[in-house]
Every structure is written in structure tokens, then in C-alpha cells.
Amino acid sequence: MRMNRRTLMLGAAALPLVSTIRHAGAQAAEFNYKYANNLPLTHPMNVRAQEAVDNIREETGGRVAIQIFPSNQLGADTDMLSQVRSGGVEFFTLSPLILSTLVANASISGIGFAFPGYDQVWPAMDGELGAYVRGEIEKSNLVVMENIWDNGFRQITSSVGPINTADDLKGFKIRVPVSPLWTSMFSAFESAPASINFAEVYSALQTGIVDGQENPLAIISTAKLYEVQKYLSFTNHMWDGFWFLANKRAWERMPEDVREIVAKNINEAAVKEREDVAALNATVRGELEGHGMIVNEPDTSTFRQKLADAGFYAEWKKNYGDDAWAILEKAVGSSLG
Structure with missing residues (x-):
């Protein structure tokens, strides 16, 4: 189909x-x-x-x-x-x-x-x-x-400007789902993560409770988040x-x-x-640009390095346990952290 x-x-x-x-x-x-x-x-x-x-x-x-x-x-x-x-x-x-x-x-x-x-x-x-x-x-x-x-791979949208490097996330008020991993990751970026259920995301963006959010492209499009967000940064920060x-x-x-x-x-x-x-x-990138979103593709090396320096990977390896972490590293084909 x-x-x-x-x-x-x-x-x-x-x-x-x-x-x-x-x-x-x-x-x-x-x-x-x-x-x-x-x-x-x-x-x-x-x-x-x-x-x-x-x-x-x-x-x-x-x-x-x-x-x-x-x-x-x-x-x-x-x-x-x-x-x-x-x-x-x-x-x-x-x-x-x-x-x-x-x-x-x-x-x-x-x-x-x-x-x-x-x-x-x-x-x-x-x-x-x-x-x-x-x-x-x-x-x-x-x-x-x-x-x-x-x-999908998740991307960051914003109403205040593009996200080009990890430094752009410092102090950034971002909606994240109700999950310890999301809060931990954006805290490592020195952002200000706010755990909000998806049902309230559009209104939180519209009223300025948060500056931005992160979601896969299909959701950004079908939920019409382009109506309340100007910038789209292809960070691919998590699947x-x-x-x-x-x-x-x-x-x-x-x-x-x-x-x-x-x-x-x-x-x-x-x-x-x-x-x-x-x-x-x-096809959705072109559609989102057609709705007026400004798209950029940052170099994500600064993001991963920031997480490593903040102890994010070491913390979560401890949380999941060595055996589970070994299965993950085997799957992704590289060492994390």
C-alpha cells in the first residue's frame, strides 16, 4: 500500500x-x-x-x-x-x-x-x-x-530558534513524555524538561508553557504541531x-x-x-516546510559527547544492568558512553 x-x-x-x-x-x-x-x-x-x-x-x-x-x-x-x-x-x-x-x-x-x-x-x-x-x-x-x-526517530521542534548544538539546549524549556529516561537525558543537556502527557502537548506549546518538544516527523505532521512551532531540528536523538x-x-x-x-x-x-x-x-519534511517550518540538520556529535561527559550513559548502564546493556551494545554495533 x-x-x-x-x-x-x-x-x-x-x-x-x-x-x-x-x-x-x-x-x-x-x-x-x-x-x-x-x-x-x-x-x-x-x-x-x-x-x-x-x-x-x-x-x-x-x-x-x-x-x-x-x-x-x-x-x-x-x-x-x-x-x-x-x-x-x-x-x-x-x-x-x-x-x-x-x-x-x-x-x-x-x-x-x-x-x-x-x-x-x-x-x-x-x-x-x-x-x-x-x-x-x-x-x-x-x-x-x-x-x-x-x-520513528525523534526530532526537536522549537518556537524560539533552531537547535544546532548541545549548547542550544541549555535552559531550553522542552516538553518530554512522562518517562525517567527522557527527563534524565534532557537534564544532562542542562535543559528544563517538563513531563507532559501527549494529550496536553499542543496547548502547552500554544500557551508557551514550554518552548519546544520532540517527536517523530509523522506525529509532528499529523498532530499539526507546525501550527505552534516554527523550527524543526533533525537531531535523531532517539528511536x-x-x-x-x-x-x-x-x-x-x-x-x-x-x-x-x-x-x-x-x-x-x-x-x-x-x-x-x-x-x-x-515526504513529510517538504510538507512541514510548506507549512512554514524552518528546518536544520545539526551535527549530533556535540550532543552525544555532552551526554557522555554528563555521565548519562554510565548512569543508565548501572540502572539497566550489565547484561541488558551488553545486549543493547551488541544490537547497535558500538560501545556507548
């Missing part, structure tokens, strides 16, 4: 109608489950999730009906994490860095400047590093699908994804053959979504 802006908008337009129709007949299904996420309908994750939901309903003969609740409709990330644990929602996608508020070592894939590019990301997350993190997640009584979805989580009790209520159908379709959708994000990233 070729993913472009028109495709995204058509997919977004179709989602509410399809979900409403499905929900209206949901009583006929044996398993009526909710899937919550924090992304706009236009994001590739929701487009591909809808395809998976439709396929699951068809392949299970109507036994499984999943309704999608996008854009934090059921609460902020931390609220929805509590809900998927309690069974208030059955499925939820979450960044491993925010998941680290529950599963400490889940955030290891997001260490600053660890991955040079996607050539290292997918072998790592589909391989030993991803398997290690999934094992940690399962210890918290959650079910996690095998394939992680792509969020981020979304683990597809399930409430364990709800998951185990489904027979094994049904679970296999659900998992198969969700994992296949994850791989397609990765391709969609790559296609979107190839």
Missing part, C-alpha cells in the same frame, strides 16, 4: 464510520474489546490497526469485535496504561519509554543516540533486544505482541516505537485458535505500518 497524505486522510475519514457501524452490531460478537492509543486517526498506526481489526473480525467469523479509541479519547498515556492493566481496556499501544514507568528496563531501546539508523533498529527489535524487552514486559502481567510498531499490549485476563479468555488469529493480524499490521512511516517520512 502506497502511503501518502491523501491516503492518510481517506483512511482517517473512514475510521469513525466503520468503527460506529461495527460497534452498533458488536453485541453479536463473543469478544467485544477496546483498543486505545494516543495518536490521531491520520497516523499510519490507526490506519493499519483498522485493517487488522477488520481482518480479525472476518477471520474469526465475527467472534472478535475490536473498537478503536484514538487520540487519547480514553485518557492520557499513564491513565490508559492503568486501564489496560486493570482490564478497563483490552488493548493499548505505548512507547517503551513511557512503559518504563511500570517496566523499568523497557526503555533501553530509547537510549540517546544509540541507533545510527533503521538498519540497526529492526534487526535489534525483531531479535535479541526486542525479545529481552518483551520478557521484561511479561513479568508485569501484560501480554505483548511480537512485532513492535514504528514511531521510539509502540509495543502493542493486551490485558492478560482478556487475552486468555479467547481460545488459543482465536488468539493466534488476533496476534497474526496485529503483527502483520505492525510490519506494514513500519513501511508506511518510512514512506511518510520521505
